[in-house]
Amino acid sequence: MANKTKISFRTQCIHTGNGIDKETGAIRRPLTMANSYRLPEDSSTLDWSDPNQLVYTRNTSANQTYLQEKLAALEGGEDCVVLSTGVAALAGVFFTFLDKDSHIICSNVSYVAVYRLLNEYFPDKYGVETTLIDTGNLDDIKKALRPNTKIIHIETPGNPTTRISDIAEIGKIAQSIGALLTVDSTFASPFLQKPLELGADLIIHSLTKYINGHGDAMGGAVIGRKELIDQIKRQAMVNLGGAISPFNAWLIMRGVVTLPLRMKQHSESAMKVAQFLEGHPSVDFVAYPGLESHPQHEIAKKQMSMYSGVLSFGLKGDVDTHNQFVNSLELIVPAVSIGHDESLIVYTGPNDERNHFYPDEFKNGHLRFSIGLEEADDIIADLKQALERCGL
Numbered sequence: 001m002a003n004k005t006k007i008s009f010r011t012q013c014i015h016t017g018n019g020i021d022k023e024t025g026a027i028r029r030p031l032t033m034a035n036s037y038r039l040p041e042d043s044s045t046l047d048w049s050d051p052n053q054l055v056y057t058r059n060t061s062a063n064q065t066y067l068q069e070k071l072a073a074l075e076g077g078e079d080c081v082v083l084s085t086g087v088a089a090l091a092g093v094f095f096t097f098l099d100k101d102s103h104i105i106c107s108n109v110s111y112v113a114v115y116r117l118l119n120e121y122f123p124d125k126y127g128v129e130t131t132l133i134d135t136g137n138l139d140d141i142k143k144a145l146r147p148n149t150k151i152i153h154i155e156t157p158g159n160p161t162t163r164i165s166d167i168a169e170i171g172k173i174a175q176s177i178g179a180l181l182t183v184d185s186t187f188a189s190p191f192l193q194k195p196l197e198l199g200a201d202l203i204i205h206s207l208t209k210y211i212n213g214h215g216d217a218m219g220g221a222v223i224g225r226k227e228l229i230d231q232i233k234r235q236a237m238v239n240l241g242g243a244i245s246p247f248n249a250w251l252i253m254r255g256v257v258t259l260p261l262r263m264k265q266h267s268e269s270a271m272k273v274a275q276f277l278e279g280h281p282s283v284d285f286v287a288y289p290g291l292e293s294h295p296q297h298e299i300a301k302k303q304m305s306m307y308s309g310v311l312s313f314g315l316k317g318d319v320d321t322h323n324q325f326v327n328s329l330e331l332i333v334p335a336v337s338i339g340h341d342e343s344l345i346v347y348t349g350p351n352d353e354r355n356h357f358y359p360d361e362f363k364n365g366h367l368r369f370s371i372g373l374e375e376a377d378d379i380i381a382d383l384k385q386a387l388e389r390c391g392l
């Protein structure tokens with residue numbers, strides 16, 4: 001295969017991690033659905049928890065290693081660990097690098113499981129000190145630093161507010177006190193943003209979203225220096241048990257091949273949809289990093305090449321209006337998740353447990369909208385007819 005360091009991102013999406021199957025000559029590496037691998041003749045000295053040796057599929061599997069090779073290359077990282085879900089990857093990072101004497105700073109608006117892990121479980125069960133703040137504000141981060149701060153965790157763009165945090169500037173702050181900067185880059189995917197180049201230590205992805213891209217397999221990944229990834233593999237994969245199924249790794253490996261094409265289309269369509277919504281008199285607000293009205297648009301422009309396919313918005317109306325709107329949609333599907341081929345929309349009402357952390361315009365509830373790969377004009381036509389049906 002061509003020298004990995006010389007080929008472009010698009011070419012890596014296709015070739016890296018693939019190879020000729022030695023047994024059959026097939027030009028694709030096969031799906032290996034096996035729990036166990038033949039032991040060496042002398043197993044007396046085997047390291048039974050070695051996460052880089054094929055022994056048992058909870059410790060690593062063939063298809064998992066191919067996907068790890070591809071994702072490490074796409075993010076420009078030394079190594080990668082692939083796990084069963086994005087949350088397994090996030091929890092794995094926190095479990096590995098936090099202990100009872102440590103402190104973590106995290107964005108107060110983040111994926112909901114991260115919020116629960118850091119607001120509740122880690123502090124209550126293990127005494128980890130946590131500070132949840134607006135990581136869009138660098139001064140607030142500096143003020144929150146403590147001598148025992150081990151991690152600054154950001155999600156950018158953030159779910160569901162699309163808040164952008166400045167990776168390069170926060171990287172400098174983390175480095176100044178020897179803390180790790182961990183970045184959940186799920187909304188951007190490796191195609192739109194390169195956190196390691198900007199100073200992050202670890203990147204986390206929910207592979208369930210854009211990287212797989214087809215809404216039919218779950219997975220998570222962490223990418224960074226080998227020395228850090230090895231610790232996560234040993235602690236969080238082998239011993240917490242969040243291994244990915246080889247079949248899901250195989251599906252995600254196939255999905256990622258078209259990542260650049262999909263991300264361009266998602267981003268272009270989302271921009272059109274965001275502009276349509278922003279210009280509609282019954283739309284109360286639109287949060288999309290590509291719009292000049294977005295509070296961190298300039299930072300997004302600096303660190304992303306396009307703005308991805310997720311936006312949040314609100315209508316001028318109450319809970320019933322929002323529900324009626326969602327139920328009037330004919331093409332766009334009311335379902336959770338993002339980054340699928342089909343457009344997905346979720347209405348979250350004002351009783352969201354994190355409502356007090358949201359920007360004011362989100363406080364009456366919001367619609368999170370993942371713009372799919374359908375023709376943008378069809379998506380806009382569906383929004384229009386649903387708005388009209390609601391008398392908006």
Ligand SMILES: *Cc1c(COP(=O)(O)O)cnc(C)c1O
Nearest residue numbers: 085086087111159186206208219
């Ligand atoms: C979906 C999501 C996750 C969780 O990923 P799962 O694969 O569902 O566990 C984490 N972070 C972000 C930003 C997400 O959108």
